[in-house]
Amino acid sequence: MIWRCNEIKNCPGRAHTMQGDIIKSIDNNHVPDVAKIEAKKTINLIKEYATTTVTTTRAILGETSG
Numbered sequence: 001m002i003w004r005c006n007e008i009k010n011c012p013g014r015a016h017t018m019q020g021d022i023i024k025s026i027d028n029n030h031v032p033d034v035a036k037i038e039a040k041k042t043i044n045l046i047k048e049y050a051t052t053t054v055t056t057t058r059a060i061l062g063e064t065s066g
């Protein structure tokens, strides 16, 4: 996934991540606002958690005995 800086127009800042690790990054042309980046990450984690939390309940019926 690609994190794109949108703090200012035409900023080349990017971060490419794979499973939480930064594999490639392009520097900002200004001082990045870390607080904003962290906020985005948190939102993404919440979304991921929501989609992966699946509860399955299964009742085994009709077991036979010899």
Ligand SMILES: [Zn+2]
Residues within 6 Å of the ligand: 005, 006, 007, 008, 011, 012, 013, 028, 029, 030, 032
């Ligand atoms: Zn930037």
